[in-house]
Amino acid sequence: MKKLYLILSILLFTSSAFAGSCPMMAKGVDAKIAEAQELRDAGVKAHESGDHAKSEELLSKALGMFKG
Numbered sequence: 001m002k003k004l005y006l007i008l009s010i011l012l013f014t015s016s017a018f019a020g021s022c023p024m025m026a027k028g029v030d031a032k033i034a035e036a037q038e039l040r041d042a043g044v045k046a047h048e049s050g051d052h053a054k055s056e057e058l059l060s061k062a063l064g065m066f067k068g
Contacts, residue, residue, distance in 0.1 A: 032065055035065065036062045036065050036066070039058050039059070039061055039062035039065075040058075040059065040062050042058050043055045043056075043057075043058035043059035043062065046058060
């Protein structure tokens with residue numbers, strides 16, 4: 001019975017210790033989204049100005065940020 005309490009206590013406290021990293025992870029996601037948005041905007045602008053090669057390069061880079 002003591003082993004069960006010990007195991008449950010360890011599981012409870014270790015999961016709460018990792019909960020503090022959520023805000024840091026969210027900031028990392030926000031930074032990637034902002035960078036991808038900038039690349040997307042630049043790609044659309046290049047497309048509209050007729051520079052399709054640059055547009056494809058920028059948009060591909062933005063898409064690449066979301067691949068594992």
